[in-house]
Amino acid sequence: MTARVGVITFPGTLDDRDSARAVRIAGLEPVPLWHRDKDLKQVDAVILPGGFSYGDYLRAGAISRFSPVMEKVVEGAREGLPVLGICNGFQVLTETHLLPGAMLRNNHLHFICRDQKLRVENADTAWTSDYEAGQEISVPLKNIDGRYVADERTLDMLEAEGRVAFRYVDVNPNGSLRDIAGITNEAGNVVGLMPHPEHAVEPLVGTGRTDGLGFFTSILKKLVNA
Numbered sequence: 153m154t155a156r157v158g159v160i161t162f163p164g165t166l167d168d169r170d171s172a173r174a175v176r177i178a179g180l181e182p183v184p185l186w187h188r189d190k191d192l193k194q195v196d197a198v199i200l201p202g203g204f205s206y207g208d209y210l211r212a213g214a215i216s217r218f219s220p221v222m223e224k225v226v227e228g229a230r231e232g233l234p235v236l237g238i239c240n241g242f243q244v245l246t247e248t249h250l251l252p253g254a255m256l257r258n259n260h261l262h263f264i265c266r267d268q269k270l271r272v273e274n275a276d277t278a279w280t281s282d283y284e285a286g287q288e289i290s291v292p293l294k295n296i297d298g299r300y301v302a303d304e305r306t307l308d309m310l311e312a313e314g315r316v317a318f319r320y321v322d323v324n325p326n327g328s329l330r331d332i333a334g335i336t337n338e339a340g341n342v343v344g345l346m347p348h349p350e351h352a353v354e355p356l357v358g359t360g361r362t363d364g365l366g367f368f369t370s371i372l373k374k375l376v377n378a
């Protein structure tokens with residue numbers, strides 16, 4: 153028996169299909185969830201995919217956090233449900249305060265779309281256990297509101313607790329403080345990052361790299377082979 157991973161679609165979500173595909177390639181069953189769903193259909197984990205939910209109006213993720221499904225996501229996350237927010241999904245996670253900090257416009261004010269090198273700093277989370285700490289991976293990055301910020305105290309706390317899960321390597325593409333590309337909550341079940349692992353899971357497409365697959369095999373191991 154395999155585990156079921158919910159993939160939420162908000163109006164304006166773009167990457168739900170690729171996320172579901174990555175889940176399937178890893179050997180898990182993707183379960184489509186709609187932003188108006190009032191329950192999570194008993195899934196074992198949830199992915200908030202990338203895109204422009206609600207057109208990024210007000211602030212990216214600011215309206216999605218009020219979608220009915222988010223009530224259950226927040227409740228589940230607090231009880232240990234694994235949740236992964238990718239790009240716009242990370243923006244939603246900061247807006248719901250499941251993860252600290254906020255995403256601002258890139259410091260150069262442009263949308264960027266390219267492959268980006270990252271270092272996996274924390275390989276002990278639900279979504280990164282199939283990587284080695286310190287491992288460098290390259291996956292696509294595509295956003296305009298990708299600049300991670302938080303106050304100094306929060307940044308120091310994240311560093312001290314090992315909660316900076318990913319850091320940009322070689323170049324900081326957007327002015328994110330301390331080169332932060334993604335973070336985790338204290339328990340390691342909620343992870344958010346700006347780059348897109350779900351777009352780098354098959355050798356025949358894109359750059360041919362499969363560096364993003366580890367996110368999905370990590371959760372497979374946690375849920376099925378644990």
Ligand SMILES: NC(=O)CCC(N)C(=O)O
Pocket residue numbers: 201202203204205208212238239240241294295296297298
């Ligand atoms: N790829 C994405 O998820 C884009 C995210 C986004 N809303 C931004 O431009 O910042």
